[in-house]
Amino acid sequence: MRDLNDDALGLSDQILVWYDEHARALPWRVSPSDRASGVTPDPYRIWLSEVMLQQTTVAAVKDYFHRFTHRWPTVQDLASAEDGDVMGEWAGLGYYARARNLLKCARVVTDEYAGVFPTTHDGLLKLPGIGPYTAAAISSIAYDLPETVLDGNVERVMARLYNIDAPLPGAKPQLKTLAAALTPDRRPGDYAQAVMDLGATICSPKSPACGICPWRDPCLARSAGKAAELPKKTPKKPKPTRRGHVYLAQASNGEWLLERRPDKGLLGGMLGWPGSEWSEAPEPTPPFAANWRDLGGEVRHTFTHFHLILQVMVTELPPHHSPADGHLRIAANDFRPSDLPTVMRKAFDLWHGQ
Known part of the structure; x- marks a missing residue:
């Protein structure tokens, strides 16, 4: 050298x-x-x-x-x-x-x-x-x-x-x-x-x-x-795959049900759709009881340490539904898909494309 x-x-x-x-x-x-x-x-x-x-x-x-x-x-x-x-x-x-x-x-x-x-x-x-x-x-x-x-x-x-x-x-x-x-x-x-x-x-x-x-x-x-x-790199371990559900609910007046994610953790502090945990076999956890239907198709996204596959569920948001803690009703005029992190915007795009 x-x-x-x-x-x-x-x-x-x-x-x-x-x-x-x-x-x-x-x-x-x-x-x-x-x-x-x-x-x-x-x-x-x-x-x-x-x-x-x-x-x-x-x-x-x-x-x-x-x-x-x-x-x-x-x-x-x-x-x-x-x-x-x-x-x-x-x-x-x-x-x-x-x-x-x-x-x-x-x-x-x-x-x-x-x-x-x-x-x-x-x-x-x-x-x-x-x-x-x-x-x-x-x-x-x-x-x-x-x-x-x-x-x-x-x-x-x-x-x-x-x-x-x-x-x-x-x-x-x-x-x-x-x-x-x-x-x-x-x-x-x-x-x-x-x-x-x-x-x-x-x-x-x-x-x-x-x-x-x-x-x-x-x-x-x-x-x-x-x-x-060059430079040579140590081979990376394969990324695991996690799964989850996201729940898109829109009222007849255009309002959406969203949540502000906790400050800590992935997507911390970001707006997103209510959803289940992300794991190998997640349990469905809808934000409220309703006739949820599977939108069909999947949302796929890759984070630093794992791949994520989300199942998108949709329903109509009741007119007088009171959101649970952490959930927000966002008026149609105030909702901007661009405010969503990429993985959540992919779910919206899947719904919008139907």
Whole structure:
């Protein structure tokens, strides 16, 4: 393996030259030319984008980011938002604990830090929902501190640049050490974004475009003809399958019966249809006694740790039915399918398609 100190400065300079010409235009990013002229990134926008980008692609995040920053331009605006409004805007983006932590963090920054994000890595780690990666990304990109930013793109670039055969996730500490050795004191924020851009646009998971890579000559995996094989990953265990029921009830005046899910757990704090537990053999648990009928077809959805199959049951909501605790009658004019998480919207789409 190449000595970590051999040419770190040269490699950093090479990719910064490449980044100055090829940086992606992203709605939360300050371009390298603007940054050189003295424009500084908004920590609120960097934080918001990094939380949204966890386990999600740039393409999926852009529209959400535009909507959030249009509706809540500052961290103080977000802190004063209604929980249900934020959860509704987040619907469809997945990993809903992020949205709950988003609100908690915004309120802590507003109430305890006068609306100003901490300027150190350790200070950022004290905020709700901010772990080592997010703290490093904010420190580097927003405050131009030489923190080591290691996302999936950077892991892939490091594994190929140094020809690391050890599989992920076990190789993470080694890859972080390599990434840290390359992180420069000059323009560390631009450098972090440059490596992420390199992984996203050139050093892609499949068919990397080695011929136009600024690091093609020093890349050990390219020299060995192994670039497309790396990084290796430890095989994942098969995901189990769980089943459940959801109950869609609509009144003659268009009202729907929904529930606000508990804050903790999957889809926490989100609107959804009343339903059974999710297990291998769930018992039907309709929200009230009625002539429920099977809509036919199934809703299938995959979460991080399991596959889910839902049976959709429907009936007419009685005009004067009083919802049980946790259930809500939502007027037709107030109901927006887009406020539902994806799995619940799939159930609505199945009903709507009948």
